[in-house]
Amino acid sequence: MDKKNTARQDSREKILDVAERLFSTSSFASVSVRTVTAEAGVNLSAVNYYFGSKKGLFQAVYVRRCTEMNRLRLDLLYSAADQARKAGRKLEMRDLVNALISPPVKWLYDEDSGLSVYIKFIARAYLEEASDMANVLEEEVAVFDKFIPFIRDIHPQLSDEDIFWRIHFMMGVMHHTINHLDRIGILSHNNCRATTWEDTRDRIVQFCVEGF
Template identity: 30%
Template sequence: MSPPDTKQRILDAAEHLFATDGYHATSLRCITHAAMVNLAAVNYHFGSKEALLEAVIVRRLTPLNEMRLGQLEALLQRSEQSRQVPSCREVLRTFVEPTLRQRQNGSEKGDFVTLIGRTLAEPRGIAMTIFMRHMDPLMIRLYQALSLALPGLSQQLLFWRIHFAVGSLSHIMRCHERHSLVPEDVRIDLPVDELVELFLDFAVAGMEAAG
């Protein structure tokens, strides 16, 4: 019944190493060494290195998406009851806040956000199938909600602006370390709540811009 923790140990080690060093730079031998399991255990439990990446992602993406979708549906229900369309900021917040908040949790969950951001930028094949399966239902609902919140936007404009906003969010998901161009008096390690508001200020204004 209770499964041996081999799978869990592999998942934990892989999550941390993938996020820290990148998917390609992490060898299975390095993962199995850190997890103190045999090399072949990866292929036995997961089938391949790429399938392991998917398992690592899905483990955290599923509950995260449930939270995001739950908050979105709750918002839509409230707006329906009050006969008011939801605001663009409220809609975006249901997506952005759970995402960025995960970064400040225990280290392994923060790793996950970085990993997602990086994997989103991978060439197709590795990430595309994973995200198509697990993100599409949520994204479709987000589309509908934003279409309600921004009735003045054409389908075309709405699509492109969501595209821009997603790109921006995925960027801050993976880039949260000090790099060369940060002025001295700028805080790169902003508290999550402030970062969420900063991002929403930017994204909402972009979404609502005159077209």
């Protein structure tokens, strides 16, 4: 990549980083393109140049890390399936739920790399009707289709309708926990603490496996 293309890529990434941070704490309507470009140190027209519009920018923020998150989910799924095959056993529901839940929960706790900002961003993204997220939400929905054949094998008695509803409920548990992680302390009068991502993940997985 030549210097010119490298500079363009750097500018694009700066815009995405700033937009991700701003959109993670403020609504789509309240974050202006001028604020984003000023904080990113780029020309005001850069958003339109790289993303077409403010909506395009918002959607690009979502897609950038969602693609990586889903890759990690599938890596965990296929690794667990391979281990189960080598051990001569069927894949367990716990393995599937763990593959779906682990990446976002782990990212929530990863403040050093900035991944926790993205998790806070997607918590708001699902509520932002003005940003027209329906088309890019298919990025996440598509990964669930990869899990369906494994779920059918584990639970052959369930119809596809049952499976999709249960995935929907499972994602609801995960998103509520991510969005309101501090509530467990309030609810339990500080007797419960979400201290590590592994503990939080394991509790979500246990609950969802039982619910499924």
